[in-house]
Amino acid sequence: MKYYAYENFRDDTKALIKQIDEFNPQAVVGIxxxxxxxxxxxxEGIGLREVQxxxxxxxxxxxxxxxxxxxxxxxxxxxxxxxxxxxDIADSGDTLDAVMKDLKAKNLEIEFKSATLxxxxxxxxxxxxxxxxxxxxxxxFWEKDFLK
Amino acid sequence: MKYYAYENFRDDTKALIKQIDEFNPQAVVGIxxxxxxxxxxxxEGIGLREVQxxxxxxxxxxxxxxxxxxxxxxxxxxxxxxxxxxxDIADSGDTLDAVMKDLKAKNLEIEFKSATLxxxxxxxxxxxxxxxxxxxxxxxFWEKDFLK
Numbered sequence: 001m002k003y004y005a006y007e008n009f010r011d012d013t014k015a016l017i018k019q020i021d022e023f024n025p026q027a028v029v030g031i032x033x034x035x036x037x038x039x040x041x042x043x044e045g046i047g048l049r050e051v052q053x054x055x056x057x058x059x060x061x062x063x064x065x066x067x068x069x070x071x072x073x074x075x076x077x078x079x080x081x082x083x084x085x086x087x088d089i090a091d092s093g094d095t096l097d098a099v100m101k102d103l104k105a106k107n108l109e110i111e112f113k114s115a116t117l118x119x120x121x122x123x124x125x126x127x128x129x130x131x132x133x134x135x136x137x138x139x140x141f142w143e144k145d146f147l148k
Numbered sequence: 149m150k151y152y153a154y155e156n157f158r159d160d161t162k163a164l165i166k167q168i169d170e171f172n173p174q175a176v177v178g179i180x181x182x183x184x185x186x187x188x189x190x191x192e193g194i195g196l197r198e199v200q201x202x203x204x205x206x207x208x209x210x211x212x213x214x215x216x217x218x219x220x221x222x223x224x225x226x227x228x229x230x231x232x233x234x235x236d237i238a239d240s241g242d243t244l245d246a247v248m249k250d251l252k253a254k255n256l257e258i259e260f261k262s263a264t265l266x267x268x269x270x271x272x273x274x275x276x277x278x279x280x281x282x283x284x285x286x287x288x289f290w291e292k293d294f295l296k
Contacts, residue, residue, distance in 0.1 A: 006154045010154075010293050010294070013294055014293075014294060017294060017296075030184070032188075032199045032201075033192065033199050036184050036185070036187065036188035036201075037184070037185045037189070040180075040181055040184035040188075041185070041290050041293070041294045042294070044181065044290045044291050044294055044295075045294030045295060051180045051184065051201075051203070052180070052201070052203070053184075053200070053201045142188055142189050142192050143192055145158050146158070146165060146189045146190070146192055147192075147193060148193070
C-alpha cells in the first residue's frame with residue numbers, strides 16, 4: 001500500500017492540468033467521492049467556475065453480476081461543448097466506463113474526455129489523460145488524513 | 149492576505165469533524181467551488197459515502213440588487229434526516245443564507261446544519277459549526293497551488 005500525500009497530489013495535478021490544456025474544457029465533472037478534490041483543484045487551476053459532480057452505485061442485478069448505476073445530476077449550459085470528467089483512479093475501470101457511456105449517451109453534442117491521477121493497466125477503461133500507473137493499492141491523503 | 153496551506157486545512161478540518169460529531173449527519177452537501185474539497189474530506193473522515201454538491205449564481209435583478217440562484221441538484225434518499233452543508237467561508241454570508249433557506253424549504257423533513265472553516269463576524273449568516281474567524285482575505289491552497 002502506498003500513501004499518496006498532498007504534495008504528490010499537488011505536483012501530479014499540475015502535470016495533469018498541463019496535459020488537458022490541449023482539450024481546453026469548459027466544465028469539469030467530478031465522480032464522487034474519489035474525484036471531488038481533484039475536480040475542485042483542476043477547476044481552480046484552469047479558472048473554470050463550472051464544476052459539477054455525480055455519483056454511482058454498485059448493485060447486483062438479477063443475474064448476480066455487479067452493475068453500476070450512474071446518478072447523473074448534471075445539467076449543462078447550452079454553450080458548453082467540451083467537458084472533462086475526473087476521478088482519482090481507473091482501477092477496474094468499471095465506474096469510469098459506465099459514467100462516460102452514460103454522459104455521452106445523454107449529451108450527444110458534447111465532447112467528453114476523462115482524466116485520472118492513476119491508471120491500472122488491467123482497467124477496462126483507459127482515461128484520455130492520466131499521470132501514474134498504479135501497481136499497488138493507493139491510499140489517498142483524503143482517505144487517511146481526516147480519520148479520527 | 150493570508151495563505152491557507154493544506155496543513156492548516158487538515159488540522160482545521162479534523163477539528164471541525166470533532167465539532168460536528170454531535171450532529172451525526174447522514175449526508176454531506178458541498179457548495180461549489182469553495183466547499184468541494186472540504187465536503188470530500190469531511191465525508192471521508194466520518195465515513196459517509198453520500199456526498200452531493202450544489203452551486204449558486206449571482207445575478208442582478210430588475211431592482212439592481214444582487215441575488216443568488218441556487219442550483220439544487222441534490223436528491224436525498226428517504227431515510228436521510230440530517231444533512232451537513234459545507235462551504236469554505238461565511239464571508240458576506242449571502243451564499244450560505246440562500247442555500248440553507250432553499251434546502252430547508254424544499255426538504256421540510258430533513259434537518260440541515262452548516263459548517264465552514266472561516267466565519268466573518270459581519271456575515272449575515274452564522275454557520276452552526278466553524279473554526280476560524282476571518283479577519284483578512286484568505287487565499288485557500290486550492291486557489292493558489294494549481295495555477296500555472
